[in-house]
Amino acid sequence: MSSVSQVYIAIIGVGGVGKCFLSQLQSLATRKPSPKLTLAYIATSRKALYNDDYSAVEVNGVTDALSASSKAPLALPKVVEYLADAPAKVILVDNTSSQDVAELYPLAISRGISIVTPNKKAFSGSYKLWDDIFKAASTSGAKVYHESSVGAGLPVISTLKDLVDTGDKVTKIEGVFSGTMSFLFNSFAPTSGRGGKWSDEVKKAQALGYTEPDPRDDLNGLDVARKLTILARLAGIPVESPEAFPVQSLIPKELESCATGDEFLQKLPEFDNQMEEVKAEAEKAGKVVRFVGSIDVATKSVKVGLEKFDASHPIAALKGSDNIINFYTERYGSNPLIVQGAGAGGDVTAMGVTADLIKVLSQIA
Amino acid sequence: MSSVSQVYIAIIGVGGVGKCFLSQLQSLATRKPSPKLTLAYIATSRKALYNDDYSAVEVNGVTDALSASSKAPLALPKVVEYLADAPAKVILVDNTSSQDVAELYPLAISRGISIVTPNKKAFSGSYKLWDDIFKAASTSGAKVYHESSVGAGLPVISTLKDLVDTGDKVTKIEGVFSGTMSFLFNSFAPTSGRGGKWSDEVKKAQALGYTEPDPRDDLNGLDVARKLTILARLAGIPVESPEAFPVQSLIPKELESCATGDEFLQKLPEFDNQMEEVKAEAEKAGKVVRFVGSIDVATKSVKVGLEKFDASHPIAALKGSDNIINFYTERYGSNPLIVQGAGAGGDVTAMGVTADLIKVLSQIA
Numbered sequence: 001m002s003s004v005s006q007v008y009i010a011i012i013g014v015g016g017v018g019k020c021f022l023s024q025l026q027s028l029a030t031r032k033p034s035p036k037l038t039l040a041y042i043a044t045s046r047k048a049l050y051n052d053d054y055s056a057v058e059v060n061g062v063t064d065a066l067s068a069s070s071k072a073p074l075a076l077p078k079v080v081e082y083l084a085d086a087p088a089k090v091i092l093v094d095n096t097s098s099q100d101v102a103e104l105y106p107l108a109i110s111r112g113i114s115i116v117t118p119n120k121k122a123f124s125g126s127y128k129l130w131d132d133i134f135k136a137a138s139t140s141g142a143k144v145y146h147e148s149s150v151g152a153g154l155p156v157i158s159t160l161k162d163l164v165d166t167g168d169k170v171t172k173i174e175g176v177f178s179g180t181m182s183f184l185f186n187s188f189a190p191t192s193g194r195g196g197k198w199s200d201e202v203k204k205a206q207a208l209g210y211t212e213p214d215p216r217d218d219l220n221g222l223d224v225a226r227k228l229t230i231l232a233r234l235a236g237i238p239v240e241s242p243e244a245f246p247v248q249s250l251i252p253k254e255l256e257s258c259a260t261g262d263e264f265l266q267k268l269p270e271f272d273n274q275m276e277e278v279k280a281e282a283e284k285a286g287k288v289v290r291f292v293g294s295i296d297v298a299t300k301s302v303k304v305g306l307e308k309f310d311a312s313h314p315i316a317a318l319k320g321s322d323n324i325i326n327f328y329t330e331r332y333g334s335n336p337l338i339v340q341g342a343g344a345g346g347d348v349t350a351m352g353v354t355a356d357l358i359k360v361l362s363q364i365a
Numbered sequence: 366m367s368s369v370s371q372v373y374i375a376i377i378g379v380g381g382v383g384k385c386f387l388s389q390l391q392s393l394a395t396r397k398p399s400p401k402l403t404l405a406y407i408a409t410s411r412k413a414l415y416n417d418d419y420s421a422v423e424v425n426g427v428t429d430a431l432s433a434s435s436k437a438p439l440a441l442p443k444v445v446e447y448l449a450d451a452p453a454k455v456i457l458v459d460n461t462s463s464q465d466v467a468e469l470y471p472l473a474i475s476r477g478i479s480i481v482t483p484n485k486k487a488f489s490g491s492y493k494l495w496d497d498i499f500k501a502a503s504t505s506g507a508k509v510y511h512e513s514s515v516g517a518g519l520p521v522i523s524t525l526k527d528l529v530d531t532g533d534k535v536t537k538i539e540g541v542f543s544g545t546m547s548f549l550f551n552s553f554a555p556t557s558g559r560g561g562k563w564s565d566e567v568k569k570a571q572a573l574g575y576t577e578p579d580p581r582d583d584l585n586g587l588d589v590a591r592k593l594t595i596l597a598r599l600a601g602i603p604v605e606s607p608e609a610f611p612v613q614s615l616i617p618k619e620l621e622s623c624a625t626g627d628e629f630l631q632k633l634p635e636f637d638n639q640m641e642e643v644k645a646e647a648e649k650a651g652k653v654v655r656f657v658g659s660i661d662v663a664t665k666s667v668k669v670g671l672e673k674f675d676a677s678h679p680i681a682a683l684k685g686s687d688n689i690i691n692f693y694t695e696r697y698g699s700n701p702l703i704v705q706g707a708g709a710g711g712d713v714t715a716m717g718v719t720a721d722l723i724k725v726l727s728q729i730a
Contacts, residue, residue: 027532154702155520155527162520162720167392191677312556314705317682322700331712335687337519340679341702348696355527363727 006088010041013095020350043073084111106132116356118148124226148352150227151343172328174294177227179321179344180218181291191311198275199268214261219250228293248305282308371453375406378460385715408438449476471497481721483513489591513717515592516708537693539659542592544686544709545583546656554653556676563640564633579626584615593658613670647673
C-alpha cells in the first residue's frame with residue numbers, strides 16, 4: 001500500500017442525511033486499507049464536539065456523544081480558523097441546507113479547506129457566490145464536490161462535468177428533478193389508467209413523507225429551479241440566480257397567502273378543475289403531463305414547469321418518485337445519455353457525499 | 366492556480382478510438398489551466414514516435430508524423446523500461462484491444478506507471494491477470510482506470526465503484542451491453558409493429574457498420590460476456606473467466622464451421638424460423654425478446670442470453686443501438702439506478718478514456 005497522509009474531517013449537520021453519512025463513514029473506516037481520517041469537528045446547530053489539540057473525536061457513537069456534549073458550536077468564521085490551523089489537510093462536510101454555512105465556503109476554500117456537500121444553496125444562490133467559490137478553489141487547490149446537490153447519489157454532476165471536460169458540446173438537458181413532482185404526476189397522470197384527483201395526490205404524497213412539511217415548498221418549483229441553476233452553470237451558462245428564468249408554480253395564486261400548509265391543503269380541492277383541464281388537454285394530444293426542468297444551451301434558455309410527453313417517452317414512463325436526467329450532446333446524437341433512479345432520501349443522498357469524500361481523499365491524501 | 370507537476374503520457378493504438386482520443390487530448394491541451402502533459406511515446410503496431418531524452422512529441426499532427434516515422438515500436442517490455450525511467454510520473458493510454466498489451470499492465474503498474482484504457486482484455490481475461498493488476502496498483506500507488514471497457518463513455522464502472530465503495534449492497538445488475546445486440550433486437554422484435562426477418566436484420570446491421578466485419582464475433586455473445594465478467598468482479602464475484610458462466614450464442618450450431626462471415630450470412634436465412642419461434646413465444650406471453658446480461662450477486666450467478674420483457678420495461682423500450690444498465694441495490698430499493706445511452710462508437714469511447722485521464726491527472730499531478 002502506498003503511504004496515505006493524514007486527513008482531518010469536519011462535519012456540520014447531523015439530520016437525516018447527516019446520520020446516514022455518519023453510518024457510511026463508519027463502514028469506510030473499518031475497511032482495509034482504510035483512509036487515515038480523523039474526525040476533528042462535528043456540530044449540529046446547538047451542540048458540537050472537538051478538541052483544541054485536534055485529537056480525534058470517536059466516530060463510533062458520535063450522535064449520542066453529541067447530544068451529551070456541553071460544548072456549543074463555534075461561530076462559523078471560527079470554524080474556518082480552527083480547521084485552517086489543523087496540522088494536516090482538512091475536508092469540511094456540510095450536511096446542512098443552510099445559506100449561512102454556504103456563504104462560508106469561499107473563506108474556507110481560500111484557507112485550503114476542501115468542501116464536500118449536498119447543500120444546494122452555495123451553487124444555486126447568487127452567481128457571485130458560485131464564482132467566489134470556484135475562483136478560491138483554483139487559487140488554493142482545495143477541492144469542491146457537490147454531487148448530491150442534484151439527484152442525490154445519481155451520477156448527474158460527475159457525468160455533466162465529464163462531458164464538458166472532455167470537450168463534448170451539451171446541447172440540451174431535460175428531466176424530472178424532484179422526487180415529489182415525479183410521484184405526484186406519475187400518480188395524477190399515469191401512462192395507463194385514470195389517476196387520482198390532484199388535491200388527493202398532494203395529500204397522499206404528504207402522508208407518505210414525499211413532500212416537505214408544507215407541500216407548497218415543493219409545489220412552488222424553487223427546488224427544481226435551484227437544481228437547474230447548478231446544471232446550467234456547469235454547462236457554461238452564467239445564470240444569475242434561480243429567479244432569473246421562468247419557473248411555473250403549482251400553487252394557485254389565490255392560495256399563496258394561506259397562513260399554513262394545512263389551510264392550503266384544505267382549500268386545494270377547489271382548484272382541482274384547473275389541473276384536470278391541464279391533464280385533459282394533454283390527453284387530447286395523446287400525451288401525459290409532467291413537471292420538468294430543461295436547459296437549452298444554444299439559446300441559453302432555462303425553464304421549469306409543465307410539459308407534455310408521449311406515453312413512450314422515458315420522462316413519461318418514469319416510476320414512483322424516481323428522477324430522470326437526459327443529457328443531449330453532440331457526441332451522443334439523437335438519443336440522450338440518460339441517468340435515472342431515486343433522487344431523494346437520506347441513504348442515497350449520503351452516498352453521493354461519501355463518494356465525493358472518497359474522490360477528494362484520492363486527490364489530497 | 367495551484368502548481369501542477371509535469372506528467373508524461375504514452376499512447377499505444379491509433380485506430381478509431383485512438384484517433385478520437387488524440388483529438389480530445391488536443392483540445393484538452395488548449396484549455397486553461399491546462400495540465401502539463403508531455404507526449405513521450407506513441408505507437409501503432411508498425412510505427413512509433415519517441416525521443417530518447419523524453420522531449421515532447423508534438424500532439425498536433427501526430428498521426429501524419431507517425432505515418433512518416435521511420436521508427437518501429439519498442440518491444441512491449443522495452444516500452445515499460447523506457448517509461449519507467451522517465452523523469453516524472455507516467456500514464457500509459459492503451460487504445461488497443463490487444464491481449465499482449467493487457468498482459469503488460471502488472472509490470473507497468475508495478476513500475477509506477479498508471480493505466481487508462483478502453484481495452485477489455487486485461488479485466489475480463491483470467492482472474493489471475495485481474496488480481497495481478499490490482500495488487501500491483503495497491504503496492505505501487507499507480508492508478509488503473511477503464512471506464513470505457515463497459516458501455517463506452519457511459520458512467521457504468523464509476524457508478525458501480527461508487528455504490529460498492531460507499532457500502533451499498535448491489536443485489537443485481539441487468540442490462541443490454543452490446544450496441545449490436547441492441548440494434549438487432551430493437552429492429553427484429555420492436556415493442557410495436559412486426560419487425561423484420563432475423564437474417565435481414567443481421568445483414569442490415571452489418572451494412573450499417575453496427576457489427577464486427579464478421580457478425581459472428583457479435584452473435585457469439587463473448588463481447589457481452591467479457592463486460593459481465595468485469596462488472597461481476599467489481600461487484601465482488603471472483604469470476605474466473607468469460608467462459609466460466611452460461612453464454613448463449615446466437616450462431617446456429619450448423620453454421621459455426623462456416624469458413625467466412627459471408628458464407629455464414631448466406632446460410633443464415635435457413636435458420637430464420639428458429640428466431641421466429643423465439644419471438645412468437647415471447648409475443649404469446651405479451652412480451653418482447655432481448656439479448657441481456659445479468660449478474661445475481663447473492664447467488665453469484667452470471668449469465669448472458671435471451672430474456673423476455675414486458676413492452677413497458679426500460680430494457681424493452683430501448684432505442685437504436687443504445688445500451689442500458691440497471692443497478693439494483695439495497696439503497697435504491699425496487700427501482701434500479703439506470704444508466705442508458707450509446708455504448709459504442711469512437712467519440713463516446715474516447716470520452717471515457719479522456720475522462721479517466723483527467724481523473725488520474727487530478728490524483729497524481
